[in-house]
Amino acid sequence: MSESHESRWTEPGSPAGAQTARQPWPGAMGPPVVGPPPRLSAARPPTPAATMGEWQGALRPPVFRVNNPRPTYREALPVRGQMLAAGAAAGAGWMLLFGLMMTGSARGYVWITLIAGILAWAAAAILARFGDRGVAVGVAGSSGVAVAIAGIVVAYNLAGGTWLLW
Known part of the structure; x- marks a missing residue:
């Protein structure tokens, strides 16, 4: 087939000499499509594969374009290692302070540790909601x-026949 014949291609059923601007579907016979790809119509939303890129392979994640039509949400206060360590040190200091206050008996240690633990968990809940999550x-x-550890002390004494919590 000569090149001049392909440039004069018309859609079947159209008037003689009228050229079409419609793009053929894959596998259709017709002239090669030259120019930018057609715009997606506003009536039909694009498929995720068409807008985001297709899967690149078994170990490579899909490629996302910068002009993503859907919003990308990011964590406002992400958990960082330094802040997690600071919180662990503060919590350990808090529990150590309460544990050293009751050195007289195992029963007093267990009760004061449970009270300090409940207060620390309340502080952690407030921090998680309004402060730093790390x-x-x-x-x-x-x-x-x-x-x-207080539970282990209770279990050890229970194995010896003593219930510490009453």
Whole structure:
């Protein structure tokens, strides 16, 4: 087929000599499409694969364009390692302060540790809602470890026949 014949291609059923601007579907016979790709119509939303890029392979994530039509949400207060360590140190200091206040008996230690743990968890909940979430995670983690140690003391004494909490 000669090049001049392809440039004069018309859609079947159109008047003689009228050229069409419609792009053929894949596999259709017709002239090659030259120029920018057609714009997507506003009536039909684009598919995610058409706007975001397709899957590139087994180990490579899909490529996202900068002009993403959907909003991208980011964490306002992300958990950072330094703030988590600061919260863990503050929570450990808090629990140590309360633990050193009751050195007389195991029963007093367990009760004061439970009270300090509840107060620390309340502070962690407030920090998680209104403050730094990294500090909240650190406080909750260190106070949880301290309450777990108090639980081990209770379990050890219970194995010996003594219930410490009453």
